[in-house]
Amino acid sequence: MHELKMKYKGKKMAPAINAFHTFLFTPDETTHSGSHVRGADDLKRTMNTVIMALVPVLLFSMFNAGYQHFSALNGFPENFSLMEHFLTWDNFWIGIIKVLPLLAVSYGVGLLVEFIFAVIKGHEVEEGYLVTGILVPLIVPIDTPLWMLAVAVVFGVVIGKEVFGGTGMNILNPALTIRAFLFFAYPTWMSGDKVWVYEARERSEAILAGATDVDAISGETILGFLAQNKEAAMSAKYSVSDMFYGFIPGSVGETPTLLILLGGLFLIFSKIASWRIMLSAVLGSLVMGLIFNGVVDQGWITETSKFYGLMSFDFWKHLIVGGLAFGIVYMATDPVTGSQTNRGKWIYGFLIGFISVMIRVFNPAYPEGVFLAILLMNVFAPTIDHYVIRGNVKRRMKRLQNVVIHPKDSDAHAAELKAETV
């Protein structure tokens, strides 16, 4: 590998060779002596930490893929036991044949695009795709065809990231760009009650075609039930603890709120993700949920309204269904696309939670508003930061005016200070 690297030095393929090289070996080209302080938390370390926080979710989702499939076929088990019904080889096998290909396509196509762009630009390959690549399979429905995923990944990486200049320059979260592309391009594969459980769609198509030896299966998400005002049917099927532990249908990895919570704590304690964004997003969604609950309590919305199901849904339950928890912990906290200033982070997070729940309730066509809310706030993040910084400057200027400065050179000094603060 080292020889190859020297051989290709300065040639067109050098970035690709280098990428493999640093992937396998620690580069030996750093300073060894002198007074350089080297932080241990480089980009690769950051990315790896996020991936570590995601691995439990990924494993859970592989078991859940099978669990939802068999439960839809045979009914949910009466006396649920984790070892007997959930952590079984049969369940895991469905995960292997359905979730792993999604993961492989996501990484394969995404890294290929990164390599091509690295070679064209003559840059080093950036590690940015490592996290995106594992996020993508976790936020799509399980039966997403692989070619669709591939097309979406190419779109998301090229349009969402590379045209802006690659990792660190992107305005939008690439994983969410990929999800949004899939949602708008192939809506029939992304919503409804046939996409969340493995084989549901194939079976319904076979039945439509006249097959009689297959049983129809379906798995509506909780939000889907509520959007149709079928709360009773939903609560008969899923308990609150099911929602919290994640034994419910949904995008591949968005369901296990408990594991996401643990992942989030891990990210907070390793100081990778911002606790301000997470906390304020949770607060934002709770406030919006409370407002809707209040509207229902006041009797302004009756059971005949099409919003009743989602509006009367207890405000705190919004956090444990759908992708809200996943989005808040892993997507909203993306350091590149989120707000950078501390006060900006509070505003940014709060609005993500607030708008997510609002979209959920007001637009039943988008049962999952989280990705739209985060993308919207991604766009506004620089604006928020701008005003936070302006506010800071203004406050400091005010403080400066109140300071008694030596009368003689006050003007020159003030102008100097102004230049510094702006």
Place this chain on the structure above:
Amino acid sequence: MALLSKKDTSLILDPLADNNPITIQVLGICSALAITAELKASLVMAVSVIFVLGVGNVVISLMRNIIPSKIRIIVQLIVVATLVIIVDQVLKAFAYELSKTLAVFVGLIITNCIIMGRFEAFALANGPWKSFLDGIGNALGYGVILLIVGFFRELLGSGTLFGIPVLGDPIAKTGLYATGYENNGFMIIPPAALIVVGIIIWVQRSRNPALVEEH
């Protein structure tokens, strides 16, 4: 003796590529986003603009010495409006269905920045023949982009070209659809046009770096 002198040729050919009204001057974007979901609509729109801009440029050029400069915008607007109404009525008479698809966008040709831009920048200062060539050239440049965008959007979004299915039947699952291919609903909505135009601009500027603006 060629029909067009070298200078005249460049009047027509420049706007097609290196001085394209959409991709270089970034004018007339709104209609390019709105009506390019189908190739047929793009074609009709392109032809309409070629007519309006070609004739309009000649009319303005003929009147250029008698238009008081203070009210020239009003005069220009009247000329465009007259021509656009002609186009609109012709479409309603001979292609009613299509005129419904294009709806308000035929009327909005009046506000198409390319047209006012060429009147102001060229027709007011040049003779009728040159103005005619300039109008045709710019409208062609506009039309070419419209057709390219329309081609990709209709092919990927609906699997048809000019309304004729080319990828098979999506409902009966023939042709490409038998392999599991699906139409891309994203290409139907206007944001897709923005992205396609963006990609065209990207390709054009990376092929010809001289077009990239200095910062």
